[in-house]
Amino acid sequence: MNVIGLIEYIIVALMVISAILAVEWRDLLAAAVGMAAVSLFASILFFMLQAPDVAMTEAAIGAALSGAIVIFAVKRTQRFETEEEEKPGWWVRW
Amino acid sequence: MVSLLKRSLAIISILVIGYWLAQGLAGVPFGEDKMLVGHYYLQHVKEQTGAVNAVTAVVVNYRGLDTLGEVTVLFIASTGVAALLWRKKRERTAKVGGSPVLTVGTKFLVPFVMLFGAYIFIHGHLTPGGGFPGGATIATAFLLLYMAFTIYEIPHKAFEKVEGLAGMGYVLVGLIGLAIGGYFLFDWIWQDWQWGVDNIGRLFSGGFIPIIYTIIGIKVGTELSGIVDNMLKEEVRE
Numbered sequence: 001m002n003v004i005g006l007i008e009y010i011i012v013a014l015m016v017i018s019a020i021l022a023v024e025w026r027d028l029l030a031a032a033v034g035m036a037a038v039s040l041f042a043s044i045l046f047f048m049l050q051a052p053d054v055a056m057t058e059a060a061i062g063a064a065l066s067g068a069i070v071i072f073a074v075k076r077t078q079r080f081e082t083e084e085e086e087k088p089g090w091w092v093r094w
Numbered sequence: 095m096v097s098l099l100k101r102s103l104a105i106i107s108i109l110v111i112g113y114w115l116a117q118g119l120a121g122v123p124f125g126e127d128k129m130l131v132g133h134y135y136l137q138h139v140k141e142q143t144g145a146v147n148a149v150t151a152v153v154v155n156y157r158g159l160d161t162l163g164e165v166t167v168l169f170i171a172s173t174g175v176a177a178l179l180w181r182k183k184r185e186r187t188a189k190v191g192g193s194p195v196l197t198v199g200t201k202f203l204v205p206f207v208m209l210f211g212a213y214i215f216i217h218g219h220l221t222p223g224g225g226f227p228g229g230a231t232i233a234t235a236f237l238l239l240y241m242a243f244t245i246y247e248i249p250h251k252a253f254e255k256v257e258g259l260a261g262m263g264y265v266l267v268g269l270i271g272l273a274i275g276g277y278f279l280f281d282w283i284w285q286d287w288q289w290g291v292d293n294i295g296r297l298f299s300g301g302f303i304p305i306i307y308t309i310i311g312i313k314v315g316t317e318l319s320g321i322v323d324n325m326l327k328e329e330v331r332e
Binding site: 064069073 | 214227230234318321326
């Protein structure tokens, strides 16, 4: 396997990890950052897949603007998710 | 017990849907050269639109009406945000300004970010990108200004007017095409006036693509800045 392919797999793995963390974290500010990180890694991946225009859009809208808007929404409501009674792990939460 | 039943039902339905999708996708020949429309665009894009960037030519020229719909969707979204968050008197309530790193960095970077956004949408027919990425980049410059300075606000009156004029300009370009060429969003500069025929690959070519993308860039930039402004300001009671 060449180096570029390996880097692509690592970025995909980072994307999946940050997506899971964005769902799992109770601190909504951190979850918003995780959501922006998914977009950032997706933007790098788009660039490596030779779609620089999509990469620019993803970086500007996904990583910067939507992350900022979610953070503004968190600021207006509350920072921490309220506890629920039933909480199985992420793999069985339907 | 009930939840177990529900879960197994969910698993079974997911498996059924997954099998169905896999069956459907198995018939699609991935990686084979079957895209006739794409080939047509790639072969004829230069003489038909004058643009070097085929993606832009498809978005603005061949599928211009769809792009007008997209701009309309963005306009409705921005209007919806403004209507949902509407209050009689709203002000910025932030008390703590940005850190020195953010403030100084913003002072340095904002002109360059705006310049880069303008470059993206003006050179949309030559290099990757176009009105939507360029407008979003300009909006991130305004986001930086909002985050760094507690008193900063966009000039609302001017932005609303510019936004409306840009939207009208898009329709106006399309209507001029209707008057000259016979159908809406006809590329009159390229097809009728033949401007920039011996200039392909330079800035002044590509028919009306640079004009429309400049309009879209300005519109998207002002709209997204307006959304950021609406999300940030809070109601003030006397």
